[in-house]
Amino acid sequence: MINTIVEFENVTKQYGDQKAVDDVSFQVKEGRIFGLLGPNGAGKTTSIRMLTHILVPDSGSIRLYGERVGAATQRKIGYLPEERGLYKKMKVGEQLIYLCRLRGLSKEAARKSITYWLDRFEATEWIGKEVDELSKGMQQKVQFIATVAHDPQCLIFDEPFSGLDPINSELLKEVILELRSAGKTIFFATHRMEQVEQLCDDIALFNKGKLVLNGNLSDIRASYGKNSIRLRFSGDNKFLDSLENVRINNRSVHFAEIRLLNGADDQAILREAQKHTRVEGFELIEPGLQEIFIDTISKEKTSDV
Amino acid sequence: MFDKEKLFLIIQREYLVRLRSKMFIVTTILAPVIMILLLVLPTLVMVLSSDHERRYAIYDETDIIARQMTESDSLSYRVSESDPAELREQLQTGQIEGYILIPHEVLDGQGKAAFYHDGSAGMTTTSKIRSDIRQQVRSVRLDRLDTSDEILAVINERVSVDNFTVTKAGEEADTGASAIVGLIMGFIIYGAMFGYGTIILRSVMEEKSTRVVEVIASAVKPFELLMGKVIGVAMLGLTQFLIWAVSGAVLMMAAGPLIAMFAGGGVDTAEAAEAAAITIPTIGPMVWVSFVLFFLLGFLIYSSLYAAVGSAIEQESDSQQLQVPIIMLIVIPIIFVMNVADNPTSTVAVVLSMIPFFSPILMPVRMSVISVPFWQIGGTILLMVLTFIVLIWLSSRIYRTGILMYGKKASFGELWKWMRQT
Numbered sequence: 001m002i003n004t005i006v007e008f009e010n011v012t013k014q015y016g017d018q019k020a021v022d023d024v025s026f027q028v029k030e031g032r033i034f035g036l037l038g039p040n041g042a043g044k045t046t047s048i049r050m051l052t053h054i055l056v057p058d059s060g061s062i063r064l065y066g067e068r069v070g071a072a073t074q075r076k077i078g079y080l081p082e083e084r085g086l087y088k089k090m091k092v093g094e095q096l097i098y099l100c101r102l103r104g105l106s107k108e109a110a111r112k113s114i115t116y117w118l119d120r121f122e123a124t125e126w127i128g129k130e131v132d133e134l135s136k137g138m139q140q141k142v143q144f145i146a147t148v149a150h151d152p153q154c155l156i157f158d159e160p161f162s163g164l165d166p167i168n169s170e171l172l173k174e175v176i177l178e179l180r181s182a183g184k185t186i187f188f189a190t191h192r193m194e195q196v197e198q199l200c201d202d203i204a205l206f207n208k209g210k211l212v213l214n215g216n217l218s219d220i221r222a223s224y225g226k227n228s229i230r231l232r233f234s235g236d237n238k239f240l241d242s243l244e245n246v247r248i249n250n251r252s253v254h255f256a257e258i259r260l261l262n263g264a265d266d267q268a269i270l271r272e273a274q275k276h277t278r279v280e281g282f283e284l285i286e287p288g289l290q291e292i293f294i295d296t297i298s299k300e301k302t303s304d305v
Numbered sequence: 306m307f308d309k310e311k312l313f314l315i316i317q318r319e320y321l322v323r324l325r326s327k328m329f330i331v332t333t334i335l336a337p338v339i340m341i342l343l344l345v346l347p348t349l350v351m352v353l354s355s356d357h358e359r360r361y362a363i364y365d366e367t368d369i370i371a372r373q374m375t376e377s378d379s380l381s382y383r384v385s386e387s388d389p390a391e392l393r394e395q396l397q398t399g400q401i402e403g404y405i406l407i408p409h410e411v412l413d414g415q416g417k418a419a420f421y422h423d424g425s426a427g428m429t430t431t432s433k434i435r436s437d438i439r440q441q442v443r444s445v446r447l448d449r450l451d452t453s454d455e456i457l458a459v460i461n462e463r464v465s466v467d468n469f470t471v472t473k474a475g476e477e478a479d480t481g482a483s484a485i486v487g488l489i490m491g492f493i494i495y496g497a498m499f500g501y502g503t504i505i506l507r508s509v510m511e512e513k514s515t516r517v518v519e520v521i522a523s524a525v526k527p528f529e530l531l532m533g534k535v536i537g538v539a540m541l542g543l544t545q546f547l548i549w550a551v552s553g554a555v556l557m558m559a560a561g562p563l564i565a566m567f568a569g570g571g572v573d574t575a576e577a578a579e580a581a582a583i584t585i586p587t588i589g590p591m592v593w594v595s596f597v598l599f600f601l602l603g604f605l606i607y608s609s610l611y612a613a614v615g616s617a618i619e620q621e622s623d624s625q626q627l628q629v630p631i632i633m634l635i636v637i638p639i640i641f642v643m644n645v646a647d648n649p650t651s652t653v654a655v656v657l658s659m660i661p662f663f664s665p666i667l668m669p670v671r672m673s674v675i676s677v678p679f680w681q682i683g684g685t686i687l688l689m690v691l692t693f694i695v696l697i698w699l700s701s702r703i704y705r706t707g708i709l710m711y712g713k714k715a716s717f718g719e720l721w722k723w724m725r726q727t
Binding site: 049054055071074083084085087088089090099101102103104143 | 310511523
């Protein structure tokens with residue numbers, strides 16, 4: 001049986017008249033990577049801040065390992081906030097030890113763990129440097145180490161890849177998957193869909209404080225059916241503009257992902273494409289997360305009216 | 306209520322990081338140096354610049370007053386050989402800086418002497434001239450009346466007054482000279498409230514603007530972070546005072562010989578040393594204890610105010626408006642400090658010194674001058690502790706919301722709203 005690690009139950013948080021999180025319920029299972037998605041201002045960061053007990057919900061309850069969140073559950077989490085921050089004038093080693101000890105590690109255990117992680121990120125020589133002297137990318141790594149070094153069971157990453165170059169993004173992705181195989185539960189907030197598609201097992205989609213979609217990522221995609229076309233071609237792509245009842249994503253000179261709407265005929269589109277260009281590839285696919293995201297949110301909008 | 310381990314870690318960090326900072330080392334060294342310079346400089350200036358003293362020409366119709374004034378102080382006065390019209394022209398063309406006219410009527414108790422100058426003579430000069438003329442006129446007139454030497458001696462006699470405070474227990478202490486110590490303490494505390502308050506404000510603001518506060522807040526209660534910071538900085542302040550007290554005592558003992566050395570051969574070294582000698586009047590240990598106690602309580606009160614402001618802003622230039630009420634609270638007692646030192650038992654002094662925001666500066670001043678009744682000291686300490694508890698509670702409510710609010714400059718209305726949020 002898979003244990004439930006995180007449980008939101010009818011959680012609401014209000015700032016003034018505005019509901020930042022509105023009656024949200026969902027669960028996160030052990031050992032999974034859980035993606036929290038949504039546009040800016042959808043309530044992702046507020047939800048995370050409540051999970052880390054920085055904010056307290058107005059109503060509803062949040063449980064971590066079956067325990068209401070509070071000072072005790074704070075020790076079980078590692079939190080990488082969206083807005084990164086370290087003490088600028090403190091040395092990397094001292095700072096990491098301080099942050100580990102605030103989460104209950106002994107000095108020796110903290111030192112041991114930090115040695116391992118600095119080595120893992122090939123950053124051992126930074127230990128005596130002040131954070132100020134490091135580049136942005138290096139600071140990001142140090143902050144990531146600060147999040148994982150006390151070996152928490154549940155990790156919360158808010159936009160972990162923002163500001164990382166491709167090489168470091170790859171390294172971080174590797175580490176996140178490593179953590180998952182080590183049995184950690186990972187809570188992952190972002191608005192970058194391709195990362196979610198690559199990493200997440202389950203997702204929760206937020207819009208304007210409400211949870212609008214929740215479940216297993218592949219189940220959700222399957223439920224949409226193969227209602228999109230991936231088309232590769234050479235020639236003039238102007239014919240795409242004249243197609244009706246479609247939405248075109250990821251359009252480029254030789255490539256387009258075409259979402260079929262209102263029962264548009266895929267074969268008719270193929271014929272149209274052949275008329276104007278040389279078709280090099282044609283495939284019916286499940287919609288991308290980007291598409292599901294837009295679809296769900298636009299449905300929300302129409303139901304609002 | 307607190308996680309002791311976490312609180313200790315925070316205090317340790319706040320204290321050690323600052324203790325090792327350049328800022329701390331520089332202020333710790335510079336403050337006493339500046340203090341010594343301030344004490345020593347006037348003496349130095351006086352000794353070194355005596356031959357540049359202005360000499361005023363005196364046109365004297367009585368013939369005797371000017372002569373006597375010049376005899377007694379040839380550095381300040383000379384007898385004029387020109388008439389008033391010429392003197393006036395010299396003054397207007399800038400050849401002289403001033404002149405004095407003495408009509409013969411002054412010796413009959415009528416008429417007025419007059420001092421003309423180019424505006425460069427200050428209050429000290431004017432009052433010196435007035436008192437010199439008065440003294441010479443008096444002596445000439447007494448002389449003409451054939452006053453006996455005994456009467457002259459009586460007239461010139463000075464009576465010195467010793468100042469003793471007698472407590473209920475019957476102890477007596479010479480308190481005359483200690484008002485100055487109280488005032489110095491008051492001013493040090495005044496400076497410390499600003500200095501350490503600003504440290505707290507910056508520290509809170511930096512944690513917020515570097516966003517490190519969110520990481521910390523996911524591990525400790527904001528209140529623990531706030532208290533750790535306040536206690537850590539308070540310990541820093543005590544450390545600094547301790548360093549100053551020890552090195553200050555050493556330096557003060559060395560100040561006399563030091564001046565003598567600077568003044569060099571031209572001046573009588575013994576005289577210069579005497580001029581520069583700074584004696585610490587003996588004051589009871591109670592005053593020192595109260596100094597530390599009132600500094601601490603004052604710091605706690607003001608640091609909770611500064612922390613609230615720091616949590617509302619992201620850069621220091623935004624703090625101006627929010628700091629105004631705090632600055633006023635610190636400055637008000639300085640306006641009254643002389644009054645309180647002069648009339649330490651007046652109702653106004655008692656009431657002002659017992660208002661918790663003013664006590665840190667005014668109470669040590671009163672305690673150094675008189676022995677303040679115990680109920681007033683105890684009552685004040687109690688009031689200050691209560692004020693601190695209320696303020697730190699209110700401030701922590703502003704703080705825990707403020708540290709997560711980015712992008713907009715908070716107004717007083719905003720702070721009020723945060724304070725009432727659950």
